[in-house]
Amino acid sequence: MTTTTSATPPAATTAGTAHPLHTPVIAWFEAHARDLPWRRPEAGAWGVMVSEFMLQQTPVNRVLPMYEQWLARWPRPADLAAEPPGEAVRAWGRLGYPRRALRLHAAATAITERHGGEVPDDHAELLALPGVGEYTAAAVASFAYGRRHAVLDTNVRRVFARAVTGVEYPPNATTAAERRLARELLPGEEAVAARWAAATMELGALVCTARSPECGRCPIAGDCAWRAAGSPAHDGPPRRGQTYAGTDRQVRGRLLAVLREAHGPVPQAALDAVWDEPVQRARALDGLVADGLVEPLEGARYRLPLT
DNA sequence: TACGCGTGGCG
DNA sequence: TCGCCAAGCGT
Known part of the structure; x- marks a missing residue:
């Protein structure tokens, strides 16, 4: 819905990197992607960056109202940078992990001072900003600027673990093998790669979910290695739990x-x-x-x- | 590498 | 009920 592509090219990629998963996943995305505010053109790179900070470990539904408030109050990085960091912490409300608010404020300051107030489009420059790690740098470069990067978040890792590797869950920490796989699966053509990144994330968020995947709605269920193996239960070390009460x-x-x-x-x-x-x-x-x-x-x- | 870091909804 | 889970980062 976010674009008006006519005649999706047949998994067109430059080198011999076309993969049978590309076309069905991207086609599914065109039909089922949510209309999220940070995916609209008017969001701009700053809107994408704010949304990515807020979405770090926080569900979309809780982010939506905060995102609207933040963009209305601070439409550009310089607007946020002009206020004390405590105002960012206050406006963060109950989103959780409030250090993200501090880091987003620091990132806005760095963008204002070092990048002329424009969110950089270069992965290395993004990575140098406070609070921006490997995932967020790739996400901003890909979603905001259409650049070609492997975007490996928990959704994509789970989709690849199931569809390609044949296990229910990815490892606790991202491995070199996962990064290699993500690079190998990345379409060669820049615009297709950006679409693929968003599409695989959305598939993990809406269909290939952690607790109860809806394989009946999955565009690649027929190609899924995990299903082909009989959907075996997770085997291996327990997934890292989070303690909270009393801590x-x-x-x-x-x-x-x-x-x-x-x-x-x-x-x-x-x-x-x-x-x-x-x-x-x-x-x-x-x-x-x-x-x-x-x-x-x-x-x-x-x-x-x-x- | 493993851990600390918030909050709230859901099965 | 309560553990699991949610678009990670920094150390």
């Missing part, structure tokens, strides 16, 4: 929530009220300060960072 993360979340909602300096006593165990509470607060998410003031008071 420092939960304490940090509570402390930061108080600071987000306050608009002046917050006295120590207000922070002490959110967690009764003093050692853990102090450790969590120290961590927030060390991360730059909280600024300590004179007289045992705290606020979101002004610098």
Whole structure:
């Protein structure tokens, strides 16, 4: 829906890199892709970058309203860079992992200072920005600028693990073999490669999901190595779980929530009220300060960072 | 390499 | 109910 392609070329690629999965996956994408705001032309590269930061480990539905608020308030990198980092943290709301807000603010500052206010289109320059790793650099270059990069996120890794490798889940950490496979499967033609990147991600997000894949709706079910093997259950080390209850993360979340909602300096006593165990509470607060998410003031008071 | 880092919805 | 899961990054 995001483009008006007529007559999709037959998995056309430059070298001998055409692969039987290209055409059905891209055709499926043309028919079923969601109309997400960061996929519209008016989003621009900055919109794509903001969405990618927000989508790091956070579901689309929770990102949508925050994305709209951020783009309305800060339509260009320089607009965000002109405000204190604490404003980014406050506007992050309850999206989680608030260090992303700090890093997005720092990235906006770097873009303003080093790139004339324009999000760079070069993978290496993107990678040099705070909070931009291998995935995000490839995603911005591919989705915003149509460049040819293997985009390996959790969705794509799962699709490849199943369809090509024949296992239910990819390894815990991205391996060299996965990167090689992703490069090998990448269509040779730049515009097709960008389409493929978005299409494989969308297939993983909508059909080839982690918990209950809907193989009946999958355009490549007939070519899927995992199905051909009888959909064997995951075998190997357990997938990395995330602990939360009772951890420092939960304490940090509570402390930061108080600071987000306050608009002046917050006295120590207000922070002490959110967690009764003093050692853990102090450790969590120290961590927030060390991360730059909280600024300590004179007289045992705290606020979101002004610098 | 493995771990720490938020939050909330779903099966 | 509660563990799993969600477009990762930095160290």
